[in-house]
Amino acid sequence: xxxxxxxxxxxxxxxxxxxxxxxxxxxxxxxxxxxxxxxxxxxxxxxxxxxxxxxxxxxxxxxxxxxxxxxxxxxxxxxxxxxxxxxxxxxxxxxxxxxxxxxxxxxxxxxxxxxxxxxxxxxxxxxxxxxxxxxxxxxxxxxxxxxxxxxxxxxxxxxxxxxxxxxxxxxxxxxxxxxxxxxxxxxxxxxxxxxxxxxxxxxxxxxxxxxxxxxxxxxxxxxxxxxxxxxxxxxxxxxxxxxxxxxxxxxxxxxxxxxxxxxxxxxxxxxxxxxxxxxxxxxxxxxxxxxxxxxxxxxxxxxxxxxxxxxxxxxxxxxxxxxxxxxxxxxxxxxxxxxxxxxxxxxxxxxxxxxxxxxxxxxxxxxxxxxxxxxxxxxxxxxxxxxxxxxxxxxxxxxxxxxxxxxxxxxxxxxxxxxxxxxxxxxxxxxxxx
Ligand code: SAH
Numbered sequence: 001x002x003x004x005x006x007x008x009x010x011x012x013x014x015x016x017x018x019x020x021x022x023x024x025x026x027x028x029x030x031x032x033x034x035x036x037x038x039x040x041x042x043x044x045x046x047x048x049x050x051x052x053x054x055x056x057x058x059x060x061x062x063x064x065x066x067x068x069x070x071x072x073x074x075x076x077x078x079x080x081x082x083x084x085x086x087x088x089x090x091x092x093x094x095x096x097x098x099x100x101x102x103x104x105x106x107x108x109x110x111x112x113x114x115x116x117x118x119x120x121x122x123x124x125x126x127x128x129x130x131x132x133x134x135x136x137x138x139x140x141x142x143x144x145x146x147x148x149x150x151x152x153x154x155x156x157x158x159x160x161x162x163x164x165x166x167x168x169x170x171x172x173x174x175x176x177x178x179x180x181x182x183x184x185x186x187x188x189x190x191x192x193x194x195x196x197x198x199x200x201x202x203x204x205x206x207x208x209x210x211x212x213x214x215x216x217x218x219x220x221x222x223x224x225x226x227x228x229x230x231x232x233x234x235x236x237x238x239x240x241x242x243x244x245x246x247x248x249x250x251x252x253x254x255x256x257x258x259x260x261x262x263x264x265x266x267x268x269x270x271x272x273x274x275x276x277x278x279x280x281x282x283x284x285x286x287x288x289x290x291x292x293x294x295x296x297x298x299x300x301x302x303x304x305x306x307x308x309x310x311x312x313x314x315x316x317x318x319x320x321x322x323x324x325x326x327x328x329x330x331x332x333x334x335x336x337x338x339x340x341x342x343x344x345x346x347x348x349x350x351x352x353x354x355x356x357x358x359x360x361x362x363x364x365x366x367x368x369x370x371x372x373x374x375x376x377x378x379x380x381x382x383x384x385x386x387x388x389x390x391x392x393x394x395x396x397x398x399x400x401x402x403x404x405x406x407x408x409x410x411x412x413x414x415x416x417x418x419x420x421x422x423x424x425x426x427x428x429x430x431x432x433x434x
Pocket of ligand 1: 266272287288289290293320321322323341342
């Protein structure tokens with residue numbers, strides 16, 4: 001996401017890649033600083049390179065590192081990447097284990113089972129594996145109907161992609177595609193790789209956006225979210241093609257926007273808009289800078305026009321820079337305004353500017369909300385904390401001098417569950433105005 005920060009590490013220098021470690025090599029053994037040891041023991045999945053205190057030999061990208069504590073007891077194993085400042089991503093901590101295909105099968109099943117209580121047949125687009133938080137550092141797996149999209153943020157998994165029976169086994173014999181076939185029987189698996197993997201193109205079994213499994217190469221896949229039909233651009237779209245993390249907020253807007261006029265700022269493929277229309281909104285206006293996003297939102301509206309409320313809602317689109325459009329006349333007002341911008345702080349140095357931008361955006365959005373209306377302000381900037389974001393929104397609301405009531409704050413949908421602070425990037429703030 002560009003927009004949603006995936007579980008990725010900083011940029012990786014161009015190098016040659018994960019290869020199986022020669023069997024004669026001694027296991028890569030590490031010891032960490034006391035603070036890093038404590039963090040890993042308490043479940044944090046990242047070790048930065050300046051936290052390594054001892055290392056028995058140079059390690060190769062993609063090999064397993066074993067971390068011992070200060071008393072020489074096993075602490076954890078992780079994926080090693082000497083070319084990233086995030087040098088180890090923890091796979092397992094606690095008692096020593098031997099990675100085997102069965103161990104991996106259990107780990108995949110645990111991630112899938114975690115989702116199954118949340119989704120019935122009316123939602124077949126959701127996240128199956130959320131990186132570190134599910135024990136798969138730097139790996140995301142999203143489902144769109146019968147199509148899976150596997151997105152990699154670290155090169156460590158590349159050797160596990162080749163489904164050939166004679167390819168060398170790494171990471172305890174993990175072969176991702178046969179395992180997905182066995183557990184999920186997908187029609188298609190698409191590979192997506194984050195931009196920081198471009199130096200590893202030559203090692204990939206196929207190009208970004210191509211199929212690891214299946215012959216259907218259609219650029220988009222139709223799936224269901226709460227019974228609504230949406231397309232996901234699985235081949236080229238941002239992230240894996242759709243912002244699944246906002247599902248619960250879209251559902252809330254669907255239940256709150258009935259009868260009124262809705263402005264969906266940073267509308268992308270119109271997810272909030274279609275939910276609002278089904279919920280009985282009189283009119284829905286998409287505002288996005290990208291013509292491509294607006295065209296996708298039109299298609300998503302059309303996919304749901306068989307529903308009477310969607311057919312009745314009048315659908316408008318504005319292609320503009322959100323800040324400029326909101327700040328200028330004519331000052332049309334709405335009953336619901338949704339502000340869901342792209343990440344404003346992709347790095348720590350951008351944090352202060354992002355907080356100011358959220359303040360300004362809230363103020364501009366608020367000016368478009370009628371009395372009695374609803375404002376949803378969202379942030380997906382990992383470098384802006386919950387309290388920093390909520391405080392910026394509250395300060396902007398106070399500064400406007402209108403009456404407002406805070407309704408609730410929200411986070412990711414449960415398929416994006418987050419096991420450590422850096423993974424909790426999505427924040428939502430609902431306010432009733434006037
Ligand atoms: N709310 C959407 C996701 C938004 S993604 C959903 O639920 O799916 C962010 C969107 O903001 C993208 O579509 C991008 O094209 C758009 N965008 C980025 N900068 C913008 C700007 N300055 N003005 C308007 N839209 C912008």
